[in-house]
Amino acid sequence: MEGKVTFSLHDKCEIIESITEEIEEFMLWMGSFGKQEEGGVTRLLYSEAWRDAQLALAAAMEQAGLEASFDWVGNLFGKLPGTETNKTSIMTGSHVDTVKNGGMYDGTFGIAAGVIALKYLKQHFGMPKRSLEVVSLCEEEGSRFPMTYWGSGSITGRRHVEEIALLTDENGISFREAMEAAGFGSGTLRDSRRQDIGAFIELHVEQGIVLERKNLNIGIVEAIVGQRRYTIEVTGEANHAGTTPMMWRKDALGGASGMTQYLLNAAREQGAPLVATVGRFEVKPNVANVIPEKVIFTVDVRHPDATVLETFCHRFLTEFRKIAEEQELHVQTHLWMNASPVNMDKGLSAKIERICKSHDISHLSMASGAGHDAQMFQHICPSALIFVPSHLGISHSPQEYTSPADLAVGTAVLIELLYLLGYKEEEI
Ligand SMILES: NC(=O)NC(NC(N)=O)C(=O)[O-]
């Protein structure tokens, strides 16, 4: 194979043409696992839909000529073993889990593109010198349990089994129980921690509107924002809605809504790029004629600067305590996600830029306001994050959409990058 084929603009067009339909079909097929009546996709970690998707993906990987295997937590790998066995692996992929009633592309695209890229490379160039792997990461979103990056975190040593011991989902099912019911967390599977990854490349939909507005094909991510998530529990006193005068109530919802208003106003005041979200809000007992006894809600705050993020969080937590005290409520705050801002690898990003330039693919260096598995990998190896446009900038919604043509351009860039690293042994 050596020297037989080199990439050129002509080849790139051919690649795009030959994979456009394939990627579209793959995406639609994956979107059928966890398809909701409301139109979106729900694949929560270790659920039936999640398991069906992982098992079907394993079969698809084998069909594509890859060696498929699972690790202890349920990450799925498809490997094209390198002929030079002493070299570290080049890994690509993304997460298979979704938010509740989310889109078809978030996470899934990076896996689909990885499988198609490796299949293409094997068919056209045979076995690589350096092992190439595609990974379908078991969890990233934190949608079922208060735990994010469980897949990439387990591989990179940033998440540990002790952390899941006390976690339960909203139905009271424990993390352990769910993991074992799905067939994972057992001794027969190989340990998730990896020390042999030379580079990680994630292809993902932008989930924002920048690329589409600017009419560009590719985003090369320079940095990912820092992100914190809290669960806030406000406790008051349940009492009769008719007989309890307003000034003698301990209304948990009154307090929680004041906290929410404070948070959102403070975020607006602070201005971009800071963002704050209350995405979950649970009232107990949630009955019309009972003063709410308890409210549990989540806070998600993001900013690219760690100090600004820290200062803002300190400010709203102090105010939450003040509001609780004034209204004779009890407030408990639990920080369960604290991801620092991360810069992606400059060398890999420069390579991606070079590929785009050489093929006249329009591109932009940009920041990511969403969290990504690539930020976990960047802690252990050079990692890159490549975006393709999201139509109307909508994500975490059934309306999420990227055209097959845009997906194919991203996949073609991935193919070339993997080719350079795996077959041409370009230095990382
Ligand atoms: N790409 C994502 O949608 N990531 C999401 N999930 C995490 N873990 O950051 C998020 O909320 O940004």
Ligand SMILES: [Zn+2]
């Ligand atoms: Zn997401």
Ligand SMILES: [Zn+2]
């Ligand atoms: Zn994602």
